[in-house]
Amino acid sequence: MQIWYSSGAYLLTPEGKYSLTQSYNTLLGKHARLRVADLIWTRFAQPKHRFILWLAMQDRLLIKERLKRLNIPVEDDTCCLCEKSVEETHIHMFSTCEWIVRVQT
Incomplete structure (x- = not known):
């Protein structure tokens, strides 16, 4: 160095x-x-996809993990898509959720 x-x-x-x-x-x-902004705001992505990805990168999606951090009551914090006993977090929603993985493939 x-x-x-x-x-x-x-x-x-x-x-x-x-x-x-x-x-x-x-x-x-x-x-x-890694220029994340260049990946998000590329002209090849749909505007609604760009917006959701931008919210995800800013940790602003209202998933159950964030709702709990904002002290908003959440009845059940498990993933509503894959219906497993897994907490709904950003990492789960965008990488390990079985429902999301099936949709992406």
């Missing part, structure tokens, strides 16, 4: 100037960044 601050001095460009962008990129490292 490259050091961006050493011995009381900042990393400078070859011209001897400080670069905020260079320091930021050094801190960030060489990790590939």
